[in-house]
Amino acid sequence: MTFRREEDGRKGADACILCRLCDAGSSYGVTLDERRSLRHTVWLAKNGRESAWLYAAMLNGVGEKACPMSIAIDDAIIEARRRMAAKGLETKENREFFEKVRRGVNPYA
Amino acid sequence: MDAERLLRRMVDQGDYAADEESLLAYSYDASGLEGRPLAVLKPRDEEQVRRILVHANQYRLPVVPRGAGTGIRGGCVKEGAVILDLRHFDAIERLDAQRRTVDVGAGVTVRELNAALAKRGYRFPLVPDDEEATIGGLASQNHITEESFLVGDYHDVIEQATCFDALGRHHLLKGADLAKAIGTEGIASVLLTLRVKVLPTHKLTADIFPAKDAAAALDALDSLPKKGALLAEYFDAAAARLLKLEGPCLLVAYANDDGSYKDREYVEALLAKRKGLEKTLWAKGLAAEEAALTREQLPAFLNLCAKEGWMCFGHLGGGILLAAVERTERETFWNKTLALGALPGGKHGFGRVKREYVPQEVKKMLLELKEERDYNGILNPGVLV
Known part of the structure; x- marks a missing residue:
């Protein structure tokens, strides 16, 4: 898998300065739940933490646009999730989702 | 019932958190410091804050007020x-x-406030580099921005405020009491509401004056009619290059038609680039460290920057200049600035990271305030004093 940042020179999560500008469009602004903040999700990815909260980010690209450090946020989170999955640590919800995809039924039902 | 279990009762269900992930999420801010808290409480009204403080005082639990956690000095x-x-x-x-x-x-x-004010034709002028910072957090640091040139600091833009002290006593702060609370980084009171000054939205133009160095820029600034000038920022040659300007130079923005650069879009883009300069430097492995300088200290500070090869820029109009230093050299900068008799701070607060650089006379004043408002020392211990 080639991540976009390898093509356009954007940076990985380790470049995060924890400024929170990425949260301008995240659900944190509504829930005020720090665990759901994009900053925390990137912090988890940056620190190699395995956590179900890595799945809190919607990967809609809004945070990436606001990032002053040009971090490929979505790629960094996908990468961290992949590391978790490779260790068999994906969340129960995720396992169920992909099981439904495998069975050819609506995964959102 | 133990102190921790009682804490749960102080706020609504769902507003208390002590799960692993919440403690992790609140264990850091933008400073890079880390410390795992005991619990996180998210009060929704003044009575809840009062109860938490009274309870924490009774059990001598340290309490750290927190906004968005964007501070870079480890204050929360x-x-x-x-x-x-x-x-x-x-x-x-x-x-x-x-x-x-x-x-x-x-x-x-600040982003939320300015979005709401824009609908009514107003704006809050003291916009920090990071708009996700809260007004309470910025006031507690007495944050300085480019527009401090026109409006001053948080002492000048806050008319009154309400707060609780550590004993849960409510205060309406005005005048001298208000001045004592601003910039105290949550060590003596918990700010709740603030009445802040706003400006009507206005025209935006700019001038860019070439200047040999910051001292020459300051002379140029003196000869300018200040009326309508919002900010006056100095950039040495290296800093100017990052903004795609010819440097060294002095950038002055006006709230009227006085500037020769009248394309609002261009001026706004230039000011946005200026606002992002500290982060641009961080991406290059450098930290922008500030010094509060008097006119007399300016030549020595410029010599120091030249000798050390530090890029120099900043809020010349507000008496704060920044130097871009290697992140590992920050302490060298603080010590050398102090040796000049200048204050190695004034923009971002001191927090936990720079508490030993708080001047002794300020510490004495803060300790007196703490004795009056927080004699058990539960509010933000380890910050400033």
């Missing part, structure tokens, strides 16, 4: 503390067009 990170997340104090109300003031909760971010 503390091992074993009760984190008081004030983001639910998010009301923006009573915009007084005549007095040009608005009442805001301490947990309102």
Whole structure:
């Protein structure tokens, strides 16, 4: 898998300065739940933490646009999730989702 | 019942958190410091804050008020503390067009405030590099921005505020009492609401004056009619290059037609680039460290920057200059600035990171205030004093 940042020179999560500008469009602004903040999700990815909260980010690209450090946020989170999955640590919800995809039924039902 | 279990009762269900992930999420801010708190409480009204403080005082639990956690001096990170997340104090109300003031909760971010004010034709002028910072957090640091040239610091833009001291006593702060609370980084009171001054939206033009160095730029600034000037920023040659300007130079922006650069879009883009300069430097492995300087200290500071090869820029009009130093050299910068007799601070607060650089006379004043408002020392221990 080639991540976009390898093509356009954007940076990985380790470049995060924890400024929170990425949260301008995240659900944190509504829930005020720090665990759901994009900053925390990137912090988890940056620190190699395995956590179900890595799945809190919607990967809609809004945070990436606001990032002053040009971090490929979505790629960094996908990468961290992949590391978790490779260790068999994906969340129960995720396992169920992909099981439904495998069975050819609506995964959102 | 133990102190921790009692804490749960102080706030609504769902507003208390002590799960692993919440403690992790509140264990850091933008400073890079880390400290795992005891619990996180998110009060929704003043009575809840009062109860938490009274309880914490009784059990001598350290309490750390927190906004958005965007501070870079570690002011809201503390091992074993009760984190008081004030983001639910998010009301923006009573915009007084005549007095040009608005009442805001301490947990309102600058972005939220300016989005709300823009609809009514106003704006809050002291916009930090990071708009996700809360007004309460910025006031507690007495944050300085480019537009401090026109409007001053948080002492000047806050008309009144309400707070609780550590004993849970409510205070309406005005005048000298208010001045004592601003910039105290949550060590003597928990700010709840603030009445801040706003400006009507206005024209935006700019001038860029070439200047040999910051001292020459300051002379040029003296000869300018200050009327309508919003900010006056100095950039040495290296800093100017990052903004795609010819340097060294002095950038002056006006709230009227006085500037020769009249394309609003261009001026706004230039100011946005200026606002992002510290982060641009960080991406290059450098930290922008500030010094509060008198006119007499300026030549020595410029010599120091030249000798050390530090890029120099900043809020010349507000008496704050920044130097871009290697992140590992920050202490060298602080010590050498101090040796010049200047204050190695003044923009971002001192927090936990730079507490030993707080001047002794300020520490003495803060300790007196702490004795009066927090004699058990539960509020933000380890910060400033």
